[in-house]
Amino acid sequence: MAAGGDLEAAARAGVEAAIDAGAGDAEAYAVEEATREVRVHERELESLTAATERGVGVRAWIGGRVGFAYGTDLSAHGLRATATLAAEAASIADEDEHAGPPGAAGPPPTLDGLRDGSVSAWGPDRAADLALAVERAALGGDDRITGVEQAVYADSAERVAIASSTGMDGSYETSSCYAWLQAMAASGDGRETGLGFGMARGPAGLDPEAIGAEAAQRAVSMIGAVKPESRSCPAVLDTTVAASFAGLIGSTLAADSVQRGRSPFAGKLGEEVASDALELHDDALDPDGLASSPFDGEGVPCGRRALIEGRRLRTYLHDSYTARRDGVESTGNAGRAGYRSQPSVSASNLVVGTGGRDLAGLFEQAAEGVYVTDVAGLHSGVNPVTGTFSVGASGTLIRGGEQAEPVREFTIAGDLVSLLGAVVATGSRRRWVPFGGSVSTPPVLVGEITVGGS
């Protein structure tokens, strides 16, 4: 990576170029990233990818009109071209009285621990060894494991800089890495699959044995699965499933959806929306959360906020636009998918509160029901506007307060608002899960859910 100062200078130059191109206000968000990915299969390296990229996204405001453009050329000439496109884009947009850059904000919090040196220190051979160790752990985990479709290690080290005509000027560095695999187990004429994963700031923080063993355990636990009968019953959602649902709820709490009448939580601010067993926070400052950062995608300082606490909906997630429209302060939730996209309201790290029982305790409390360990079809089976959902699921039955035989090929259905009210208890241990964004959650016991099977 080039010296950090270059990136900050490029951001500042992008702002100046946009003003020169006719913008009244401007903002530039520059990113420089080094990424790497290793894939292994059958104890051999399958592919090795290494890449660097850098680019800038410029927002330009002309009165109440806003436009955006991005580019990968950070030379003076390239920045001018991108800034001019952004100003041109603004001239096409309609006037919006609430549009404008965020006002001057206080200094962002200091946040240590976002960058782990092991990402850069580990060479490709060592990264490959880690992926191989993950695969080996799954293959050796159980005799019934027939193969691993793919084991993957991926990491990235990123530097972000932002500048604006209203005085934003900051930068930070982060790193992250993931390892995951899909193990296959023979099951009668067919097969079952199981996912294992781990995530950390750097490869030194990953446990290849645990990741491989999880995939093997998940695949083997599904052997002989049958379709359950249709009914209404309690369900324990494992951490991956609970995280997916927490992510969906986080997205429906984004103020832009609420303001535009496209959220089931519209008009519910301050009201009782959940059972007292459920607490949900948005926390951008936990160094273990891979979505943490000192400031958001438009330079506003990040924080930690209760979304649902004491049964009530405490706040929506805001960026500067939605905050201005509601007459409140931005919550620092302007998310960016990279320099190629405009900021949009999104959760940072979602944290579901823990309860008093371990997983066995939740089974006991559920007595009869299903333990859902995987859901599929979330992008097509959930309506974020109405909150209704019906998704594919697999897992095991719960009988007599204990985990019983595996079940698959069923659906769970309901709506997100009722789901919050139906939470009976949460488990005592949280886990970070890369589903639904970045989520830390314990398993969750829901009192009643519709199971569609035979």
Place this chain on the structure above:
Amino acid sequence: MTAEGSGFPELIPADLAARVVARALRSGGEFAEVYAERRSGLSLSIDESRVEGVQGGGEEGAGVRVVSDGITHFAHVDGLGPEDLERAATEAAAAVRGGRSKSRPLRAQQVRPEPIRVPPGDVPATEKAELLRAVDERGRAQGGEVVQLSAGYSEARREVTVANSDGLYSGDDRTRVRLGVQAVARREDRVETGFETLGAHRGFELLQDDPGLIAEQAAGKALTLLDASPAPAGSMPVVVGGGFGGVLFHEMTGHGLEADHVQKDASVYAGRLGERVAEPLLNAFDDGRLTGEWGTDAIDDEGTLRQKTQVIEEGRLTSYLYDRLRAGRDDVASTGNGRRESFRHLPIPRMTNTYIAPGDAEPEELIAEVKQGFYAKSFAGGQVEPATGDFVFGVSEGYLIEDGRVTTSCRGATLIGNCIDALAAIDGVADDFEMKTGFCGKGGQRVPVGTGQGHVRIRRLTVGGTAV
């Protein structure tokens, strides 16, 4: 610029491409390739009757891969300058150990990119804003219960040049235009949504007929759902609508035919070529050349000319879908299905336009023969796990079938099943064939795909609704 007679954009001239390929092979390897791309586009949306989210921009870059002893080494860079390309080649070759390998001299391939009648870049952006305003008005005019409408317009151009150590030098020039509309309808506390899209591998001419029609359709779907009852849960005969109903075949079978899954024995169709997998009435294709279709290109992203591949012939499995790497392993030719999202991704076997060929039945006939069942007219999307064959689909527009007639509208339905059983249970295919556009995600890569079919009936499938 375009090479004399070759018909494709030369983002990198042949002599430079040859040098980059040679550099990529300097530490050995049985294959090397450089893939260069320039992407540009414009998107804008309308929401609350206000044009917003106007976004322009572009980027160019290249990906270089070297295959050595079966291991793929890949590096990508932003920029198409000689120094950028050489850096990518050096990085890709960094972990390859061996003596220098040779490549064949490059020969320009004859390529005919899809013709674009009205390049979107030639149309003023203000005209696109006007189009969105007209779409917005049309959708809202469908009734006072339409309380929200949002629509998005996007145009994208991808110019591609690819060269490899087998002597291939090729390229493509692709322009896609798409319009999507979401309507929200409300009646007291009931809120429902409807979504419709129109897209093609074509220019702005796509939107010169009647773009407002999809706003009308989206609003119509949302309004219909206001009267909907909770969907049933249980196993029953299902009739699937034409057009985007083809996503069923895409998920159920198409993914399992992609050779990467097959070769890892992670597909339920592995080892079943030539076997009977469906009733003899079923014929299905992947066709990457259908003129103007959303999943169409002149070449795939490895330079192989696109082709039409029959995957199911009278109920028998006839072909998998290959890219170069997997075709080499099976000692067959690539079927032109090596695709990538951008120069930042490795090509993998992907579908293009996948469809069930039209049958002899009338759609009404398929429905009339069902006593008690479900009519899944359109889907929000779906997902499959190729290794197990388990799939799930979200139904965006569904109805009950009672005594051979389509009756009550249903909301919140999901179809779930296993592809081996469900494909074998297709007992009727209608002649009202239609293609629709979609995006397909796999391995973190999103590519445009076409799906199609006429009405199709499945003897028995699980419907997952909220009414038990």
